[in-house]
Every structure is written in C-alpha cells, then in structure tokens.
Amino acid sequence: MIKLKGLAVMLGWMLLAPPGLAAPICVVDDLEVEVCLDQPAKRIATLSPGATELAFAAGAGDKVVAVVNYSDYPEAALKLPLVGNHTRIDLEALLALKPDLVITWRTGNPPAQMEMLRALGLPMFAIEPRTFEGVSKVIEQLSTLAGTEQEGFAEAERFRKGIAEIAEQYRDAEPVPVFYQVWQTPLMTINDDHLIGKVVQLCGGVNVFGDMPRLVPRISAEVVLEADPHAIITGSVEGIEDNQLDRWKSYTGMTAVAKNNLFFVPASPISRPTPRLLEASRDICERLDVARERE
Amino acid sequence: MTRSLLVLGAISLAALILALAIGSVNIAPSELWKVIQGEGSALHRTLLLDLRLPRTLAAFATGGLLAVAGALMQVLLRNPLADPYVLGLSGGAAVGALLAMLAGMGALLISGFAFAGAMLAMVLVFGLAHGTGSWTASRLLLTGVVVAAGWGAVITLMLAITPSYKLPGMLYWLMGDVSYARTPWPALVVLVLAILVILPLARNMNVLARGPMQAAALGVSVRPLEWTIYVLASLLTATAVTTAGSIGFVGLIVPHMLRLVLGNDQRIILPASALAGGTLLVLADTLARTVIAPEQLPVGVITALLGVPTFLYLLHRSR
Amino acid sequence: MSTLHTRDLIINVPGRTDGFPLNLSVEPGQTWGVLGPNGAGKTTLLHTLAGLLPARSGRVVLSDSPLIALKRRDIARQLGLVFQERQDSFPATVMETALIGRHPWLSPWESEQADDQIRAQQALVAMDVDHLSGRLLSTLSGGERQRVAIATLMTQNPDIWLLDEPTNHLDLHHQVKVMSLLRDQSVAGKAVFMCLHDLNLAARWCSHVLLLYPNGDACWGPADSMLKPSALEQLYNQKLVTVEADGAPVFVPVSPS
Numbered sequence: 001m002i003k004l005k006g007l008a009v010m011l012g013w014m015l016l017a018p019p020g021l022a023a024p025i026c027v028v029d030d031l032e033v034e035v036c037l038d039q040p041a042k043r044i045a046t047l048s049p050g051a052t053e054l055a056f057a058a059g060a061g062d063k064v065v066a067v068v069n070y071s072d073y074p075e076a077a078l079k080l081p082l083v084g085n086h087t088r089i090d091l092e093a094l095l096a097l098k099p100d101l102v103i104t105w106r107t108g109n110p111p112a113q114m115e116m117l118r119a120l121g122l123p124m125f126a127i128e129p130r131t132f133e134g135v136s137k138v139i140e141q142l143s144t145l146a147g148t149e150q151e152g153f154a155e156a157e158r159f160r161k162g163i164a165e166i167a168e169q170y171r172d173a174e175p176v177p178v179f180y181q182v183w184q185t186p187l188m189t190i191n192d193d194h195l196i197g198k199v200v201q202l203c204g205g206v207n208v209f210g211d212m213p214r215l216v217p218r219i220s221a222e223v224v225l226e227a228d229p230h231a232i233i234t235g236s237v238e239g240i241e242d243n244q245l246d247r248w249k250s251y252t253g254m255t256a257v258a259k260n261n262l263f264f265v266p267a268s269p270i271s272r273p274t275p276r277l278l279e280a281s282r283d284i285c286e287r288l289d290v291a292r293e294r295e
Numbered sequence: 296m297t298r299s300l301l302v303l304g305a306i307s308l309a310a311l312i313l314a315l316a317i318g319s320v321n322i323a324p325s326e327l328w329k330v331i332q333g334e335g336s337a338l339h340r341t342l343l344l345d346l347r348l349p350r351t352l353a354a355f356a357t358g359g360l361l362a363v364a365g366a367l368m369q370v371l372l373r374n375p376l377a378d379p380y381v382l383g384l385s386g387g388a389a390v391g392a393l394l395a396m397l398a399g400m401g402a403l404l405i406s407g408f409a410f411a412g413a414m415l416a417m418v419l420v421f422g423l424a425h426g427t428g429s430w431t432a433s434r435l436l437l438t439g440v441v442v443a444a445g446w447g448a449v450i451t452l453m454l455a456i457t458p459s460y461k462l463p464g465m466l467y468w469l470m471g472d473v474s475y476a477r478t479p480w481p482a483l484v485v486l487v488l489a490i491l492v493i494l495p496l497a498r499n500m501n502v503l504a505r506g507p508m509q510a511a512a513l514g515v516s517v518r519p520l521e522w523t524i525y526v527l528a529s530l531l532t533a534t535a536v537t538t539a540g541s542i543g544f545v546g547l548i549v550p551h552m553l554r555l556v557l558g559n560d561q562r563i564i565l566p567a568s569a570l571a572g573g574t575l576l577v578l579a580d581t582l583a584r585t586v587i588a589p590e591q592l593p594v595g596v597i598t599a600l601l602g603v604p605t606f607l608y609l610l611h612r613s614r
Numbered sequence: 615m616s617t618l619h620t621r622d623l624i625i626n627v628p629g630r631t632d633g634f635p636l637n638l639s640v641e642p643g644q645t646w647g648v649l650g651p652n653g654a655g656k657t658t659l660l661h662t663l664a665g666l667l668p669a670r671s672g673r674v675v676l677s678d679s680p681l682i683a684l685k686r687r688d689i690a691r692q693l694g695l696v697f698q699e700r701q702d703s704f705p706a707t708v709m710e711t712a713l714i715g716r717h718p719w720l721s722p723w724e725s726e727q728a729d730d731q732i733r734a735q736q737a738l739v740a741m742d743v744d745h746l747s748g749r750l751l752s753t754l755s756g757g758e759r760q761r762v763a764i765a766t767l768m769t770q771n772p773d774i775w776l777l778d779e780p781t782n783h784l785d786l787h788h789q790v791k792v793m794s795l796l797r798d799q800s801v802a803g804k805a806v807f808m809c810l811h812d813l814n815l816a817a818r819w820c821s822h823v824l825l826l827y828p829n830g831d832a833c834w835g836p837a838d839s840m841l842k843p844s845a846l847e848q849l850y851n852q853k854l855v856t857v858e859a860d861g862a863p864v865f866v867p868v869s870p871s
Contacts, residue, residue, distance in 0.1 A: 069590075083589050087463035090589035091474070092319035092342055107460045110467070112402050112475050120345055188459070216459050373703040495722035502717050506701035511666055513770070514690030514718035559704050562725075 027141045030106050031126040040147025041101035041123075045094055048086045048105035051127060052077050053274040054135075055103060058142035059151025066097045073268065073276070089113050095120070101145060103127060129273040131198065132163045139275070155275060162278040166202055166285060173204030174295070176288050179229035179256070180207065184244050186218045195273055203285035205231070225251060231291040232256045233284065235267030259294045263287040299557055303570040307355070310574045314351040314581045315343060319588045353476030353538055354580040354594075355573035356483040358545050360535035362572025363489060365546030366553075366564055367528040370500045371521060372432045375554070378547035379532040382439030385541040386446025387416025388533060392540075393453045393465050402477060406537045413533030416442065421525065432507075435525075470593035471542030473580045485534045489527060490569055496523065497562040504559065542595045545572050548602040555609045575601065615642040615803055616677040616692040616773035618663065623672035625662045627655045633830025635672055640774065645800045646807040647816030647837070650826035651850055656809040657698060659826065660778050663807070664695045676774075690718035694770045696763050698778040698809075702751055708762050709747045712737055715769030730769075737768035740795060742788065756783035764792060775799065777808035781815060793819045813850075817841055818862045825849050841865075 026036040045066035046052040052071035055064050067080045068089070081097060084090040086108050094102075099122065104114055106128035118124055125145065129135045136156040143152020178200050182188040190196045192210035200207045208227035209217060236242045245262045252258060265283045269276035316322050322330075322339055329335035330343045364379035372381070379385070391412025395405040424438040454465060468475070476482070499520055503510045507517045535542070549572045550564060557563050579597040586592065622635040633655070640646060648656050661667040663674055665681045674681040676692055694715075712734040713726055720726065738744040741761040751759060760783050767775060780796070781789045797819055800806045810816050816823055816837065823840035825833050827849060834840065846865060847854050853868045 084591055088467065088591045090319050090584070090591055091346055092584075093589045095341060095346070096320045096338060098338065110464055112464075112477070115402055116346075116477075120341060214458065373701070375704065498717065498720070498722065502714055504704045505706075505711075505714065506703075508661075508666055508697065509700065511686060512664055512690065512695040512697075513714065514687035516686050554704075559706055559710070 025145060025147075027125070027144055029124075029126045029141075030128045033124075033126070035101075035123050035125050035145070037101065037123060037145060041145050043097065043099045043101070044146065045083065045097065045099035045102045046071065047083075047089060047103060047109050049073070049268075050272040050274055051103040051105060052080075053272060053276070054127070054138055055142055055146075057152070057155050057275050058139045058146060059148035059155070060142060060146035063146055066094055066099055073274075091116065101125060103142070130193065130195065132159070132195075132202075132277070135195075135273050135275070135277065136160050138273075159275045159278060163202065163281070166278075166281050170202065170204040170285060173288075174292050175204055175206045176231055176291050176295075177208050177227070177229045178205040178288070179209070179224055179227065179232045181232060181234040181244065182216060184247070187221060187224070188216055188218050190216055195277065196270055199270065199277060199281050199284050200233075202281055203288045205284070205288050221247070224248075225254060228255050230255045230259065230295070231261040231263060231288060233263045233265060233287060235270055236264045237267060239264050239266040239283070259291070261287075261291045261294065263290075299563065300566055300570070303567055303574070307570045307574045307577075310577045311351060311355065314354070314577045315347050317581055317585055318342070318347060319585065349479050350473055350476065350580070351577055352479035353482060354473045354576045356479050356486050357473065357476070357535045357539045357542065358549075358576025358579075359486045359569035359573035360482060360489075360531045360538075361542065361546040361576075362549035362568035363486070363493070363565055364528045364531040364535065365572075366550035366561070366568045367493075367524050367531070368546070369550055370504055370561065371524045371528065372436050373504065373506070374432075374436070375551060376547070377436070378543075379528065379535070380541065380543070380546065381436065381443065382420050382529075383416045383443035383446055384413045384529055384532045385536050386443045386450065387419070388413040388536040389469060389541060390446055390449050390453070391415075392468055393450060393457075396461060396465055396468070397453060397457055402475070406477075409537040410533050413529065413536060416446065417526070417529040417533070467593060468540040471540040471595040473539045473542075473576070473594055474584075474591070475540060476538045479538075482534055482538045485531065486569060489531055490566055493527065493565055494562065496520065497560075497565055500524070500561040501559070504561075539594075542576070542598060544595070544598040544602045545576055548598075548606050549575060552602075552606055552609050616805070617641050618677075618693070618774050618805065618807070619675040620663070621673045621675060623662070623674060624670045625655055625658050626668060626670040627658055627830075630655075630830060632670060634832045636824075636832055636834075638824065638834060640805045640807050642773065642803045642805050643800055644805055644822050645797060645820045646805075646822045646824060647820035648807070648809045648824045648826060649813050649816055649846075649849065651828055654826040654828045655830075656826055657778055660695065660776050660807075660809055664693060664776055665689055666695075687718050690770070690772070692772050693774040693776065694767045694772040696767050696775075696777040696780055698782065700759070700763065705750050705752060707748055707750055708738065708743060708754070709734060711751055711762055712765045712769050715766040715771075718770065733771070734765075734769045737765040738762075740768060741765040742791070757785060757788060760784055761788065761792070764795075773803075774805045774807065777806070779809055779811055781810070781812070789815075813841070813846060814864050817864065818860075 024036045024038050026034050028034050042063055043065045044055055044060060044063050046055050046064055047068055049070045052067045053073050055061060056074050061076060064080055066083045067077055068084055068086045071077045083094040086105060087110060091113060102117060102122050102124045104124055104126045106126045127138050129138050136159050139152050139156040143149050180189055180196055180200060182190055189209045191212045192207055194215055197207050197210055208229050232245055232248060234244050236244060241264050248254060248257055270280035315327055316324055320342055326335055326339055330340050361379055368377040368379055369375055388409040391408035392405050395408040420439050420442050424435045457465060499515050502513050502515050503520060511517050550568050553564055553567050553571055557567060579601055580594050583592045583594040583597045618640040620636045620638045622637060624632045624635050650656050658667060662669050676684060716726055716730040738747055741764055743758055743761050743765060746754060746758060764780060780792055784792060793815060796806050820837050823837045825840060825845060841863060843854050843856050854865045855868050857864045857866060
C-alpha cells in the first residue's frame with residue numbers, strides 16, 4: 001500500500017515539475033576539455049587582453065566582470081575591474097567578483113594558479129587560436145557559452161568572409177620575402193605556425209623564417225642579413241614609426257633597406273588572435289603592395 | 296629567555312591573524328571568527344579556507360625554515376654572513392624546477408624536481424669539499440660558492456633558451472612566490488620536526504661556535520655534529536625552496552637581527568628564528584599581495600625592503 | 615683521580631722524521647713544564663695528548679683507557695685544555711664563555727643550574743675578571759682574555775689541566791698569580807701539564823720538566839735533574855748564566871761577545 005502511494009507521489013511530482021532545466025551548454029576548449037554550463041554565463045572573467053576582445057566580439061561584452069592588464073580594446077573594457085596581470089592573477093580579487101566562467105590563455109596564464117582555480121570549482125575555458133578559422137570558432141564558442149549566438153556567429157562569419165576576400169585578392173600576388181620583427185633585443189621573429197606568420201602568407205608574403213621549428217625563434221642579425229628579406233615589418237604604437245628598425249638602416253646592402261621597405265603596423269591588432277586581424281591583414285597587405293611596386 | 300620566545304609567539308599569532316584578515320577583500324575579525332565556527336558567507340569561506348589560510352601557513356613555514364636554516368649555516372660556517380643559499384642549494388633546486396617547467400610538467404613534478412635538485416646540490420658540495428682530506432668550514436664555503444656560481448650559469452642558460460611564454464613563470468619562481476605553495480603541511484611538519492631534533496643539539500652548537508678545536512676539547516663530537524647541521528640545514532632549505540621558490544634575505548637577516556637583540560645562545564636563537572622568520576614572511580607576503588593590488592609583487596622584494604632598514608636600525612642601535 | 619700516560623708516543627710534526635718516543639707519566643700533584651724552542655712541537659704534543667691530533671705512533675692512555683677508545687665527552691670530563699690561540703667569530707660575554715666549561719658535565723636536555731653559575735663565578739673571581747663578567751670578549755685586552763680562558767678551564771674542573779703558554783699576554787702581577795694558582799691546583803690533586811716559553815717560570819714553578827728538541831729528541835724527569843745549564847744551552851742554542859734568586863735557579867741569556 002505504502003509503496004504504491006510513494007510511486008503515485010513520485011509520478012505526480014514528475015508531471016507537475018516545471019519543464020526541466022534546459023540541457024546544459026557544453027563546448028570543448030583548446031585543452032580538449034569539455035566545459036559545461038547549466039545556463040548561459042552571466043559573469044565572465046577574461047584572463048588575457050585577447051580573450052577580452054574575443055568576449056566582446058562574441059557579443060558578451062556586457063557580461064565581462066573581470067579583466068587583466070592591457071585589456072584596452074574595445075574602449076568599454078577599460079572601465080572593467082582589473083584582477084592583475086595575465087602572468088600573475090590576484091585570485092582573491094577574481095573570486096570576489098564571483099565569475100561563473102573564466103576564459104584562460106592556454107599557454108600564457110600561470111599553470112599553478114589555473115590549477116588552484118580549477119580546484120575551487122570554477123568553470124575554466126582555455127583558448128589559444130592558431131589559425132583564422134580558429135579565431136572564428138572561438139568567437140562562436142564564446143557566444144554559445146554566453147548565450148549571445150546571434151551576434152557571435154554573425155561576427156565570426158564576417159571575419160571568415162573578410163579573410164577569404166583577402167585570400168582571394170592576393171592568391172596570385174607576386175611573393176615578397178618578408179622578415180617580421182617581433183622584438184628588438186633579443187631579436188625575435190615568428191614562424192609560419194604563428195598567426196602573424198599566417199597573415200604574412202595571406203598577403204602573399206614569404207616569411208624568411210617560416211620554416212623554423214620554434215613558434216617565436218630568437219635569432220641573430222647575421223641570419224637576417226643572410227636571408228635578405230625584401231621587406232621588414234614590425235609592430236609599433238598605432239603604427240607610428242619609431243626606432244625599432246633603426247639598427248637595419250646601416251646595412252645598405254640589404255634589399256629591404258635599399259628599397260626603403262621598413263614598415264610599421266599597429267602592434268596590438270596584429271599581435272592578438274581577434275577579429276582585428278582583419279584590419280591588421282589589410283595593413284600588412286598594403287605594405288607588401290608598396291614593396292611590390294618598388295621591386 | 297623563555298619570555299622572549301613567548302613575546303615572539305604572540306607577535307607571530309598577531310601577524311597570522313592580520314594576514315588572514317587583509318587582502319584584496321578585507322575580512323573583519325568578526326567575520327573570521329564566523330568562518331572558523333563553520334558559518335560565514337560562501338565567498339569568505341572560499342577566500343579564507345581555500346586561499347588565504349594555506350598561503351599564510353605556507354608563508355609562515357617557509358619563513359621559519361629559511362631563518363632556521365640560515366642560523367644553522369651561520370653556526371656551521373662560523374660566519375655571521377652565511378645564508379641558506381651560500382652553498383648552492385637554491386641554485387640546484389632552481390635548476391631542477393626550471394628543467395621541469397621547460398619540459399612542461401605539472402606543479403607536483405616541479406616541486407619534486409626542485410627538491411631533488413637541492414639534494415643533488417647538497418651531495419655535490421659535500422663530496423667536492425670532502426675531496427682531498429680535511430673538511431674545514433672555509434673549504435666548504437669556497438666549494439659551495441663555486442658550485443652556486445655553476446648553478447647560476449646553468450640557470451642563465453635555461454632562461455636564454457626557453458620559449459618566451461614560459462619565462463614569466465620561471466622568473467617568478469626564481470624571485471620567490473608563496474602563492475605557488477599548494478599545501479603548507481609538508482613545510483610545517485618539517486619545521487616542527489626540525490626544531491625538535493635541533494633543540495637538544497643547541498648547546499653543542501654554542502660550544503661549536505667557539506671553534507672546532509675548542510669544541511672538541513670541551514667534549515663535542517665535532518664532525519658528526521657538523522654533518523648533522525649540514526644535512527639539517529640542507530633539508531630545511533630544500534623544503535623551503537620547493538614550497539615557495541628562492542626567497543632571499545630571510546635566511547640571512549632574521550638570525551642576524553635576533554642575535555643583535557637576544558645574544559648568541561642557540562637554544563634561544565633557533566626557535567626564535569623559526570618564529571621571527573615565519574612572522575617576517577607572513578607580513579611580507581601580506582604586503583606583496585595587497586600593496587599595489589590587483590598587481591602582485593614577488594615576496595622577495597618585500598622581504599628585502601622590510602628587512603634591510605630594520606636590520607640597519609638594529610645595527611645602529613647596538614653600537 | 616685521573617692520570618695521563620703515554621706509551622712510546624711519537625707525535626706527528628709534518629715534514630719531520632720520527633722523534634724520540636715519549637713515555638710520560640703525568641700524575642696528580644705534579645706540575646709539568648714543557649720547554650723547547652719554536653717549532654719543537656710543544657703545541658702539537660699538547661693537542662695530541664688531548665686527542666685532537668693523531669699521533670704518528672704509540673698511544674696516549676687516560677686513566678687506564680686508550681684515548682682513542684674514549685668518547686669526546688668522557689675525555690672532556692677528565693682532561694681540559696687552554697689553547698694558545700683562540701677563535702672568536704661570534705660575540706660572547708665573559709660569563710657565557712666561562713660557563714661553557716660546564717658543557718661536558720651537562721646532558722643535552724639540561725640547562726646550566728645555579729651551582730654551575732656559582733662555579734663559573736668563583737672561577738672568574740679567582741682569575742680577577744669577575745668585574746668584567748657582562749662584557750663582550752672582543753672588548754677585552756689580550757691578558758684579560760687569557761685569564762678568562764683559564765677561568766673556563768677552572769669551571770670545567772677536570773683532573774688533568776693542559777695549558778699552552780698560559781702566561782702569554784699577562785702582566786707580571788698576573789703571571790705570578792696564575793702560576794701560583796696552578797701550583798695550588800696541583801697541590802690540591804690536579805695534574806698540570808703546560809708548555810712554557812720562559813724557562814725561568816719552569817724553574818720556579820714546575821715539579822717536572824720535559825725538554826723537546828727541534829730535531830725530535832726529548833728528555834724528561836724531575837725539574838732539578840732536567841734544568842741543567844748544558845742541556846738548556848743545547849736546547850735553546852743560547853749561552854746561559856745561572857743565578858740563584860728566591861730559592862730557585864734563574865737562567866739569564868748571555869750575549870755573544
């Protein structure tokens with residue numbers, strides 16, 4: 001008797017219960033970890049400047065509650081609360097802001113602190129896009145997690161189309177040997193696996209160090225002279241010429257120097273894996289066109 | 296005698312409570328009390344029990360370990376300027392840790408490698424110093440200094456070849472960072488056990504400080520005692536460096552300051568070093584995580600900034 | 615009462631061939647003076663007797679036990695040593711220094727008791743340094759430090775006292791005071807064995823004398839049979855003139871003319 005009654009009560013509850021919680025939102029991140037949220041994220045922490053930009057691009061800008069140093073784009077991000085540097089997070093400040101999703105930089109954030117946050121049960125989504133398609137995918141993923149699919153998918157598509165257009169435009173362009181200088185001392189560049197390297201390729205450039213095994217190789221001036229690029233490009237504040245390429249000017253035998261192909265592009269759009277790569281690509285392509293004219 | 300230890304104990308406790316209350320989110324003592332009793336808000340509970348308490352205890356243990364190791368080194372080498380790193384222990388630990396970081400290993404393995412590196416350094420210096428015959432304090436010191444320089448070269452090499460994104464992590468380890476400590480318990484246990492082992496030897500150390508010949512003439516088994524001190528100091532340093540990277544100044548300045556104030560009786564200096572070193576590091580770490588929050592400073596910077604003027608003041612006063 | 619014997623002891627002076635084997639018997643009530651020029655090995659002998667240096671051959675026997683078989687603490691309870699040169703890397707007060715003499719008598723967990731403090735205080739008084747009790751050792755004069763070292767030995771109160779040139783740095787008054795105190799100690803039953811660079815001190819205060827020659831030769835025995843001018847002139851390579859004063863011979867070096 002009692003058993004039947006219990007069963008009836010249970011059935012009753014099942015019928016009366018609200019139409020269950022929506023299925024959890026699950027996305028696999030760049031560490032191949034599946035991150036599941038019961039509902040779209042409302043309080044997002046972004047632990048790198050790139051992640052901040054991507055969150056805004058995904059349409060989730062108004063849900064970001066914590067950022068790290070140098071999160072300077074878009075402008076609205078400047079007003080958000082800081083929780084330290086991407087290499088050293090103020091964990092207490094982060095926790096106090098009660099995030100329900102933390103976007104981390106796969107290789108840039110300190111592993112020990114990330115482990116600690118994971119142990120505290122915070123949902124952590126690690127990103128590190130390495131290709132243009134990767135950038136689009138991340139925007140889509142973030143918008144899924146934030147419930148802003150409409151904006152996010154649209155932005156991802158806009159980016160895809162933009163890149164495809166440039167690729168089409170420069171498909172048969174004359175290849176230009178390029179040296180991209182990431183840093184002066186020590187002298188650092190990138191290989192073809194790096195997003196910057198892919199931008200160079202997109203514009204029909206040939207990265208003279210594209211085949212190097214390391215993502216960000218440290219090289220000597222000698223090998224640059226030996227490679228004799230036709231264009232040398234570096235990033236600077238807002239693309240304004242500064243002294244970072246002065247050291248090459250004395251090597252008048254270098255093709256790039258002889259033809260005055262020392263170019264500056266705005267540093268932040270090209271260095272971050274965000275939709276601004278589109279503008280950055282256009283900048284680089286324009287410079288390479290100039291180099292082509294001077295051949 | 297015991298009065299100074301009680302005073303130090305009280306100061307330590309006050310420092311611990313201060314450290315638990317202050318942070319990016321300040322927790323009033325009444326809130327602290329609530330959390331201890333099992334209530335309090337979820338945020339406070341997480342902050343206090345999962346973040347601040349382990350970190351503060353780790354800072355205390357590390358500071359205590361370094362200060363006691365420093366005091367022991369100063370007795371062993373009969374040199375008031377010796378510190379726990381002078382024989383290359385932190386260099387060995389650093390090479391171990393950086394190798395693990397280079398290979399992309401997790402935090403547990405990094406600690407393991409750091410400890411192994413320190414033990415290797417201990418055996419290496421001992422073996423080299425023992426080399427040809429007599430084992431004197433100055434021979435040990437010279438060997439240690441040279442080996443430490445060697446480790447330094449290896450560290451520089453590793454920093455030069457490591458991919459850029461791994462650099463910040465390595466540098467922070469080298470500067471010393473209590474936030475790395477995943478659990479304070481190994482360090483605390485080692486500290487307490489060490490003090491228990493050392494206290495009966497403390498008077499022997501007083502005699503040893505008069506010189507090895509004098510000590511032997513007064514009934515001290517000099518060689519076994521020197522070995523014991525060497526091994527103990529190495530273990531303490533290795534544990535400290537494994538827990539929080541190579542934090543400087545504490546091991547040199549704390550025993551020295553205490554000697555200026557309390558005299559040279561190791562029976563007081565050793566336990567006092569544990570308490571004072573722990574307190575110093577707890578206070579330094581509190582400052583390191585709050586003074587320019589949310590920016591986080593390396594605690595080694597703060598120990599220097601706090602320790603040096605205090606030491607100079609005490610030196611001036613003791614004239 | 616402890617005794618110190620050596621059996622065919624040959625001390626290890628680096629670079630020197632084996633010396634004459636020493637068969638000494640240092641008994642309670644004796645005051646031994648070891649004489650010899652610089653480099654004869656007086657300090658080496660003292661350190662060998664204390665077990666701090668290994669002998670080249672032969673044995674040292676402390677109260678029927680060979681020295682090498684004894685633990686350091688047991689040795690320190692029977693035998694004490696005042697060094698010629700001392701190391702002071704860490705500051706210590708006079709009282710702390712004297713108190714350290716009680717170390718061999720205390721177990722690891724024990725702390726100095728009231729009667730240890732009293733012993734140390736009495737030793738400081740006997741050595742005329744009690745008024746300096748709270749001063750740091752490094753602030754004292756050479757002579758004051760010497761007296762503190764002897765006070766430490768007194769506090770240790772072993773049966774056998776070894777001293778390496780105890781009158782160094784001492785002014786005349788304190789030289790006499792220290793020698794007289796050492797004589798009193800041996801009368802009270804201690805065995806005193808000291809290296810002296812002044813042979814007249816030996817002549818005046820010692821009951822037994824050991825002559826150590828730079829080439830390793832040695833002879834020993836009661837003071838009056840050892841203190842013969844011919845032997846001493848050979849020992850010091852210096853012509854001497856003997857005079858009597860205050861009941862003891864006084865040896866005066868004669869300048870070659």
